[in-house]
Amino acid sequence: MTTVRDDTALAKATLDETSGVMGSVPGHRVTHTKGVLLTGTFTATPEARTLTRAAHMQGDPVRITVRFSNGAGNPRCSDAAVNDPRGMAVKFSLPDGGETDLALQTWPVFPAATPEEFHGLMTAQNTGEAATATFLEAHPHIAAALQAIEDLGDPPLAWGRTAFNSMNAYKLVNADGDEQYVRFRFEPVDGVAFLPRDQWDTADPDHLMNGVLEQVPVRHRLLAQLAQDGDQTVDPSRAWPEDRPWVDLGLVECTGPDTERERDGDVLVNDPTRVTDGVEMSDDPILHFRHHVYAESVRRRT
Numbered sequence: 001m002t003t004v005r006d007d008t009a010l011a012k013a014t015l016d017e018t019s020g021v022m023g024s025v026p027g028h029r030v031t032h033t034k035g036v037l038l039t040g041t042f043t044a045t046p047e048a049r050t051l052t053r054a055a056h057m058q059g060d061p062v063r064i065t066v067r068f069s070n071g072a073g074n075p076r077c078s079d080a081a082v083n084d085p086r087g088m089a090v091k092f093s094l095p096d097g098g099e100t101d102l103a104l105q106t107w108p109v110f111p112a113a114t115p116e117e118f119h120g121l122m123t124a125q126n127t128g129e130a131a132t133a134t135f136l137e138a139h140p141h142i143a144a145a146l147q148a149i150e151d152l153g154d155p156p157l158a159w160g161r162t163a164f165n166s167m168n169a170y171k172l173v174n175a176d177g178d179e180q181y182v183r184f185r186f187e188p189v190d191g192v193a194f195l196p197r198d199q200w201d202t203a204d205p206d207h208l209m210n211g212v213l214e215q216v217p218v219r220h221r222l223l224a225q226l227a228q229d230g231d232q233t234v235d236p237s238r239a240w241p242e243d244r245p246w247v248d249l250g251l252v253e254c255t256g257p258d259t260e261r262e263r264d265g266d267v268l269v270n271d272p273t274r275v276t277d278g279v280e281m282s283d284d285p286i287l288h289f290r291h292h293v294y295a296e297s298v299r300r301r302t
């Protein structure tokens with residue numbers, strides 16, 4: 001007998017556990033609760049259209065809405081917190097009036113290969129240290145992912161000095177129908193920098209959210225790491241070999257605060273499964289699960 005997963009039920013159960021781990025507050029996003037919204041443009045490089053026929057990747061600038069966020073569930077969390085998975089979500093406006101989203105995180109790899117594993121990790125962490133130790137002994141690849149995450153856990157200096165990774169794989173399809181699996185990264189043009197350790201306790205708790213408004217224009221390159229034949233595309237807990245090449249797909253430029261979204265009851269959701277022709281989802285089960293999780297988070301915050 002095959003078991004069909006009930007994604008909605010698993011999303012609810014996972015968010016119940018995640019709320020405990022991330023300190024969520026009812027009525028707000030369950031995670032990535034504190035954020036800042038900016039507007040700007042994305043301009044693709046000539047290389048981008050050799051890989052994908054996606055409308056926003058053909059070279060003409062398109063309008064974007066960018067949300068930088070802390071990962072925690074508390075809207076008052078400090079921007080100087082250590083080991084918090086920061087986010088950068090970009091909503092691209094397409095020439096036909098549609099939209100497509102990317103939502104990337106500072107984590108280098110995800111601490112689970114499947115939704116069930118992530119639910120297990122959240123449940124263990126919510127239960128306590130002994131349960132977490134037992135869970136990690138039984139799941140060494142998750143223990144390794146958590147170590148890689150912790151190694152990059154220092155608080156960022158500024159949003160424009162922070163790099164973000166998709167971890168999930170996508171498939172790009174060009175005008176000839178050629179296919180290429182990729183993982184995305186937003187790379188800060190000014191380079192990666194962390195908050196110096198001697199400022200962790202004294203930093204303004206809003207130094208990222210307020211700082212970025214004074215630092216615009218803030219620029220990231222959208223990079224794509226190219227998989228080679230045989231690279232797995234379903235497990236975000238494992239990085240691809242370091243020698244896999246990176247291609248520059250274009251410039252993400254934030255130019256000022258967004259003044260339109262999340263007002264008068266407007267609900268902004270950046271759903272990484274909202275793809276467009278020329279960009280397809282891989283079979284990564286975490287990527288598909290994110291749609292159900294974000295929909296449930298919206299139900300809880302609206």
Ligand code: HEM
Pocket residue numbers: 014015018028029030031032035067068069086087088089103104105110118165166167168236268269270286290293294297298301
């Ligand atoms: C590769 C894996 C993942 C990445 C890169 C990622 C990244 C992000 C980012 C950047 C945001 C902020 C979106 C915004 O600013 O609008 C976000 C939101 C969120 N993420 Fe994830 N995430 C991942 C997986 C997961 C998983 C497995 C869960 C399960 C608990 C989860 C739960 C959430 C929730 C609840 C939100 C808030 C959604 C909303 O209310 O709009 N994420 N994520």
